[in-house]
Amino acid sequence: MSDADSSDIDPSPTIDDELLARARIHARDVDIDVDWDRLEWDVSARAKRRAGACRWQADREVATIVLSRRAYEAYDWETFAAVVRHELVHAWEYQRFGESGHGERFRRVAAELEAPRHCPSFAEPRYVLRCLNDDCDWRARRHRASTPVTTPERYRCGNCGSDYAVEHAESGRRWTTASEYGGAKAALGDDW
Template sequence: MTGESDDETYTLDDELLARARIHAREVVDEYDVSVDLGALEWDVSARAKRRAGACRWHADREVATIVLARRAYEAYDWPAFAAVVRHELVHAWEFQQFGESGHGPRFLERAAELDAPRHCQSFSDPRYVLHCLEDHCDWRAERHRASQPVKAPDQYRCGACGGSYEVEHVESGRTWTSASGFGGVKAALGDRW
């Protein structure tokens, strides 16, 4: 498990996990949440760029693993990160009680009781931003990887009004509205892509 060390040197991961575990115990006690902390494992992701946390269910062992993003811990203040821990505890509760979890009404009700957000604020800059091209619409969406809506925006529609949108490569400011435009910008940027 990430964060454990063989010597007396403590890492940022050790700190993150210790604070998360302590907060989880406080939440379980204060809010009387029926999460079995003995059937809960913790891990740290050094790679996560978008998700501050995740909860995975291992049905074969009936154990939930909460994975917390180191980058989020470094970017957020403690109250914001503690909210991430509470959010993932709601998932752990759902998995332990019902064998499944999502962001539906049951989750939202329990999350509200724990003052846990449905979604966490971003802790890294997006690589791409999608902008609606309609004058009356200010819809935008951020993406961190080149998903299909980024690669072929002409095959998708604005999430608010259904109009066309363009994709911006944030670092360069270059934009495109089609799959061929994506290929052209990628080729033009070369190593700067």
């Protein structure tokens, strides 16, 4: 690289550098038996609802904790640090057992580390599914137009098994069938 090229490089740390540095420092203070040599870190600039994820590469026996830049910017540090601890529990499970979930073992270790079982969402949902049974208060949040959103008549409430309605969060438009979904989408046009 020539001297002229090196002047184009900004040596200032980025938000991703800051996020990873803080996360790694915090992780080293967490009382969990993770093999640090088999743990990698990454930042997602694309994640819109998931604050973190832990991916297991079984062939390499390496866990990669991926943290969301948007969550880092949206949360206070204590909330984000809890996300780091949550993902460390997944990394520990993968390294120890080759699998991870949110079951009893996860809950026990997460509770010891004051990590949430599920990380809070940092983005408002685009759609809200609501049970139509007056005696049920089941709700589900969705960020994408998945099949439970586009064809709700094919699915049932996750709690009582009744039908549910889907609401476009921004407009308040509701539908219970695929054709009503199409009508709502067409009616909203550019506001979809």
